[in-house]
Amino acid sequence: xxxxxxxxxxxxxxxxxxxxxxxxxxxxxxxxxxxxxxxxxxxxxxxxxxxxxxxxxxxxxxxxxxxxxxxxxxxxxxxxxxxxxxxxxxxxxxxxxxxxxxxxxxxx
Amino acid sequence: xxxxxxxxxxxxxxxxxxxxxxxxxxxxxxxxxxxxxxxxxxxxxxxxxxxxxxxxxxxxxxxxxxxxxxxxxxxxxxxxxxxxxxxxxxxxxxxxxxxxxxxxxxxxxxxxxx
Numbered sequence: 001x002x003x004x005x006x007x008x009x010x011x012x013x014x015x016x017x018x019x020x021x022x023x024x025x026x027x028x029x030x031x032x033x034x035x036x037x038x039x040x041x042x043x044x045x046x047x048x049x050x051x052x053x054x055x056x057x058x059x060x061x062x063x064x065x066x067x068x069x070x071x072x073x074x075x076x077x078x079x080x081x082x083x084x085x086x087x088x089x090x091x092x093x094x095x096x097x098x099x100x101x102x103x104x105x106x107x108x
Numbered sequence: 109x110x111x112x113x114x115x116x117x118x119x120x121x122x123x124x125x126x127x128x129x130x131x132x133x134x135x136x137x138x139x140x141x142x143x144x145x146x147x148x149x150x151x152x153x154x155x156x157x158x159x160x161x162x163x164x165x166x167x168x169x170x171x172x173x174x175x176x177x178x179x180x181x182x183x184x185x186x187x188x189x190x191x192x193x194x195x196x197x198x199x200x201x202x203x204x205x206x207x208x209x210x211x212x213x214x215x216x217x218x219x220x221x222x
Contacts, residue, residue, distance in 0.1 A: 086148075
């Protein structure tokens with residue numbers, strides 16, 4: 001079946017860029033999403049990219065999609081302590097399939 | 109109104125209790141979802157309602173019973189739960205199901221079963 005994979009943990013210093021990576025297996029994906037979850041909270045939709053795009057930029061967020069390699073990344077520029085959270089990539093192919101989530105730790 | 113609300117925020121119940129979780133959205137979305145999330149894990153889909161009809165049941169035990177009274181409301185009725193059912197229960201909605209449109213999530217209900 002469909003699978004979405006992410007690395008589990010990333011630690012960066014405040015002000016640096018963070019890059020969170022994700023791979024997926026479903027070649028029929030139309031949209032790919034990034035969600036953020038802070039401790040004790042629900043999921044917040046951060047951004048998404050349509051499968052015919054290579055890149056999408058939204059303020060400090062840049063999403064890159066390599067459809068050939070089925071690789072998705074989220075770059076957060078000028079990472080702040082408030083960006084500390086779990087980040088899920090998700091693929092929609094009939095239903096939303098989530099990766100395991102990447103815990104981003106931002107050190108002051 | 110661009111949010112999904114869920115009540116209660118926290119719920120503690122015994123294994124013999126009957127309780128209900130509620131979810132509401134006023135974005136005109138026609139698909140609504142229940143997810144279960146254990147700590148440090150991704151959400152797992154439980155049920156999907158599309159146009160107020162149950163369209164997906166991910167083999168969820170019958171002690172969980174969903175209900176969609178109208179297009180804005182989604183309930184999850186709980187009965188005879190087990191301690192392993194303790195989790196964060198998330199509701200979401202989207203304009204339509206079937207792979208179109210982003211899903212917007214509520215803040216969740218933290219359920220503890222004693």
